[in-house]
Amino acid sequence: MSEAVKTKILVGLGACGIAAGAQKTLASLEEGLAARGLVAELGPAGCMGMCYREPLVEVRRPGQPGVVYMELTADRVPRLLDEVVRDGRRIDEWVARGEGLTGAEDSFFAKQHRIVLRNCGRLDPERIEEYLAQGGYQALGKALRTLTPAAVIEEIKLSGLRGRGGAGFPTGTKWSFAAAQKSAEKYIICNADEGDPGAFMDRSVLESDPHAVLEGMLIAGYAIGATHGYIYCRAEYPIAIKRLRIAIRQAEAGGFIGERILGTDFSFHVVIKEGAGAFVCGEETALMASIEGRRGMPRLRPPFPAVEGLWRKPTNINNVETFANVPWILQNGGAAYAALGTAKSKGTKVFALAGKVNRGGLVEVPMGATIREVVMDIGGGIRNGRRFKAVQMGGPSGGCIPAELADTPIDYESLNQTGAIMGSGGMLVLDDTTCMVDVARFFLDFTQKESCGKCTFCRVGTKRMLEILERITHGHGREGDIALLEELAATIKRGSLCGLGQTAPNPVLTTIRYFRAEYEAHIREHRCPARSCRALIAYTVLADKCTGCQVCARACPVHAISGEKKGLHSIDLARCTRCGLCFDKCRFEAIEIT
Amino acid sequence: MEPACQEWSPGPVDLDRLDRVLAEHAGGGGSLIPVLQHAQDAYGYLPRVVIERIARALGVSPAQVFGVATFYAQFRLKPVGKHVIRVCHGTACHVAGAEKISEAFSRELCVPDGETTPDRLFTLESVACVGCCSLAPVAMVGGETFGRLDGPRVGKVVKDFRKREGA
Ligand SMILES: Cc1cc2nc3c(=O)[nH]c(=O)nc-3n(C[C@H](O)[C@H](O)[C@H](O)COP(=O)(O)O)c2cc1C
Numbered sequence: 001m002s003e004a005v006k007t008k009i010l011v012g013l014g015a016c017g018i019a020a021g022a023q024k025t026l027a028s029l030e031e032g033l034a035a036r037g038l039v040a041e042l043g044p045a046g047c048m049g050m051c052y053r054e055p056l057v058e059v060r061r062p063g064q065p066g067v068v069y070m071e072l073t074a075d076r077v078p079r080l081l082d083e084v085v086r087d088g089r090r091i092d093e094w095v096a097r098g099e100g101l102t103g104a105e106d107s108f109f110a111k112q113h114r115i116v117l118r119n120c121g122r123l124d125p126e127r128i129e130e131y132l133a134q135g136g137y138q139a140l141g142k143a144l145r146t147l148t149p150a151a152v153i154e155e156i157k158l159s160g161l162r163g164r165g166g167a168g169f170p171t172g173t174k175w176s177f178a179a180a181q182k183s184a185e186k187y188i189i190c191n192a193d194e195g196d197p198g199a200f201m202d203r204s205v206l207e208s209d210p211h212a213v214l215e216g217m218l219i220a221g222y223a224i225g226a227t228h229g230y231i232y233c234r235a236e237y238p239i240a241i242k243r244l245r246i247a248i249r250q251a252e253a254g255g256f257i258g259e260r261i262l263g264t265d266f267s268f269h270v271v272i273k274e275g276a277g278a279f280v281c282g283e284e285t286a287l288m289a290s291i292e293g294r295r296g297m298p299r300l301r302p303p304f305p306a307v308e309g310l311w312r313k314p315t316n317i318n319n320v321e322t323f324a325n326v327p328w329i330l331q332n333g334g335a336a337y338a339a340l341g342t343a344k345s346k347g348t349k350v351f352a353l354a355g356k357v358n359r360g361g362l363v364e365v366p367m368g369a370t371i372r373e374v375v376m377d378i379g380g381g382i383r384n385g386r387r388f389k390a391v392q393m394g395g396p397s398g399g400c401i402p403a404e405l406a407d408t409p410i411d412y413e414s415l416n417q418t419g420a421i422m423g424s425g426g427m428l429v430l431d432d433t434t435c436m437v438d439v440a441r442f443f444l445d446f447t448q449k450e451s452c453g454k455c456t457f458c459r460v461g462t463k464r465m466l467e468i469l470e471r472i473t474h475g476h477g478r479e480g481d482i483a484l485l486e487e488l489a490a491t492i493k494r495g496s497l498c499g500l501g502q503t504a505p506n507p508v509l510t511t512i513r514y515f516r517a518e519y520e521a522h523i524r525e526h527r528c529p530a531r532s533c534r535a536l537i538a539y540t541v542l543a544d545k546c547t548g549c550q551v552c553a554r555a556c557p558v559h560a561i562s563g564e565k566k567g568l569h570s571i572d573l574a575r576c577t578r579c580g581l582c583f584d585k586c587r588f589e590a591i592e593i594t
Numbered sequence: 595m596e597p598a599c600q601e602w603s604p605g606p607v608d609l610d611r612l613d614r615v616l617a618e619h620a621g622g623g624g625s626l627i628p629v630l631q632h633a634q635d636a637y638g639y640l641p642r643v644v645i646e647r648i649a650r651a652l653g654v655s656p657a658q659v660f661g662v663a664t665f666y667a668q669f670r671l672k673p674v675g676k677h678v679i680r681v682c683h684g685t686a687c688h689v690a691g692a693e694k695i696s697e698a699f700s701r702e703l704c705v706p707d708g709e710t711t712p713d714r715l716f717t718l719e720s721v722a723c724v725g726c727c728s729l730a731p732v733a734m735v736g737g738e739t740f741g742r743l744d745g746p747r748v749g750k751v752v753k754d755f756r757k758r759e760g761a
């Protein structure tokens with residue numbers, strides 16, 4: 001095969017790679033190869049997970065394992081082409097990882113276990129051949145040819161797989177509900193709305209390995225007896241949508257989607273529906289209303305979607321990551337999946353690790369790994385040597401887990417006990433410069449705006465909570481505000497119809513539970529211990545560090561800084577808007593926040 | 595409507611483009627949202643006449659179309675500038691100082707968040723997570739993503755775009 005003789009170069013072209021300049025890298029690789037008369041197969045790959053080292057380029061020389069080079073911006077391309085591609089050497093100081101090598105980023109992978117991300121960054125997502133070469137669509141073939149729908153469901157039950165969209169409902173059980181319904185028309189929906197504003201797991205999987213998700217949907221369709229599938233993908237993910245379109249077309253051409261799939265009686269069609277920007281549409285009943293072309297407002301359940309879903313037909317809805325697990329489970333057996341994880345939480349979970357951590361990116365760990373392992377061992381600890389304060393998990397529905405509880409194992413039950421949730425996989429690391437009251441305010445601001453307005457408690461209650469949090473962060477908090485927040489939280493949880501309202505108070509409740517002193521400092525002393533709330537801080541110039549370079553004075557948009565050239569500068573706090581531009585601009589660390 | 599919109603008139607709306615969108619995407623259950631999406635692609639926003647015409651074509655009331663158009667954040671009822679600047683206010687970007695980034699853009703462009711510059715070059719918006727959290731704080735200008743922003747870099751980004759436009 002040509003792969004064996006030609007060098008292969010893969011460029012990570014996920015959204016973060018592109019943001020870091022990977023397109024330019026790809027272009028200069030193309031040019032450079034041509035200019036040097038070198039022959040190599042150049043192709044895009046998905047997300048390799050090391051978002052903090054983008055752009056990433058993997059070089060696979062004939063007969064050798066691949067080597068991943070990091071921070072490969074266009075200016076580094078000539079050296080890569082000369083030394084690695086042409087001369088067959090290695091540039092050790094740029095190696096992120098490689099089989100049998102010591103790479104700079106080995107420890108990022110040491111504790112990971114990649115099932116969902118098995119192909120991410122390893123293949124060209126726009127070529128079905130590469131997915132097939134990795135054993136793609138064999139699980140579908142196995143299901144259609146050797147298993148009854150009931151046996152497929154049994155295998156999924158055996159695996160212990162639980163829904164990865166947040167609630168963790170057992171997937172096999174959910175499938176059996178829809179399978180039990182008698183109807184000529186049934187639907188499969190893939191929930192790719194990924195609304196948590198700090199999560200990008202589903203985006204990466206769709207961009208990097210779209211066929212795995214399609215294969216999971218097909219298997220689910222066979223298991224419950226569905227003929228049509230919808231992928232509801234948020235419109236903010238144009239690359240994911242484009243690659244899904246290509247993947248569907250290729251799978252249709254290959255006989256994996258369409259009529260009489262693989263020569264069997266099973267027929268299944270897939271269409272993409274683009275979301276239009278509403279967080280609540282991630283909720284399953286709102287999502288179906290949105291596909292039907294209406295305002296995305298949740299409705300009361302029961303009837304559950306399995307009984308009465310899209311177009312009032314039995315419908316099974318699962319998350320992207322849930323589906324991506326399915327082919328692996330059928331290939332390797334439910335027991336192999338269940339061998340990973342804890343008693344009640346099986347398999348692995350993907351997290352979007354971000355925030356004040358050194359190595360932010362996409363990670364997949366076996367259930368039962370601890371938060372500390374993810375933050376410290378995989379994430380490489382806190383940036384700039386600062387103190388680890390908390391992780392926020394589960395986004396607007398989740399909560400903050402303090403560093404003291406970092407040894408909590410990642411499984412559904414243990415996380416629920418902390419007051420946070422597993423959520424869909426957003427894991428935001430916070431350090432001592434993050435104000436917890438402000439984090440709570442941030443999420444309330446989000447849920448308050450995204451509330452669809454149907455339930456009064458959710459619509460008005462979140463607004464009232466937000467107002468209280470705003471006044472606290474502005475230094476106008478009142479004695480009794482904490483109790484008021486708790487009371488409102490309890491009422492909103494009880495009085496809301498869907499998960500949005502039921503979980504909206506969680507970020508507030510967990511921060512009160514673990515960081516009450518911080519709330520009290522704001523309310524009683526008008527002080528923000530993290531020095532983050534703008535109404536409660538001041539910028540001053542440090543006399544021993546100021547060189548009088550005048551950079552800050554020129555940068556200040558409100559002319560609040562004065563001082564002679566080479567003389568000590570000072571900030572007029574009455575004028576200062578706390579924009580922080582002087583702090584950013586100063587090269588001598590002479591501006592202090594107090 | 596706010597005065598800012600009245601100063602600038604979008605001119606007559608060419609409805610032929612809408613007819614093409616309707617021919618391709620109308621019909622079948624659930625076509626309202628795709629029709630609105632493609633209409634917005636064609637016009638950059640949803641002019642009133644377009645909303646009314648869509649309602650007639652799909653056999654629903656203009657109120658229903660309007661209800662859907664205002665429910666979803668994606669739909670705009672006002673025209674936008676040539677480059678839409680979307681400052682990420684997702685969680686990671688928030689804790690990395692997104693608020694200051696919005697302010698810096700606002701200062702550079704002399705318009706508040708949500709508004710369009712008088713020369714119609716830029717519209718400033720805030721959005722939730724654009725999926726590049728490890729590069730926070732992030733902003734997108736059109737299809738281009740800019741990461742690890744701070745006040746000074748924002749100034750540079752705007753200047754570069756202005757230069758490209760010869761403004
Ligand atoms: C407000 C709200 C937003 C949600 N957003 C999402 C989402 O973006 N993606 C997702 O998969 N599930 C989301 N869910 C959960 C879905 O309602 C549903 O439980 C899930 O898609 C089921 O799939 P699973 O069993 O595979 O997890 C959301 C729920 C609520 C209440």
Ligand code: FES
Binds near residue numbers: 682723728730731732
């Ligand atoms: S929070 Fe800004 S990119 Fe995710």
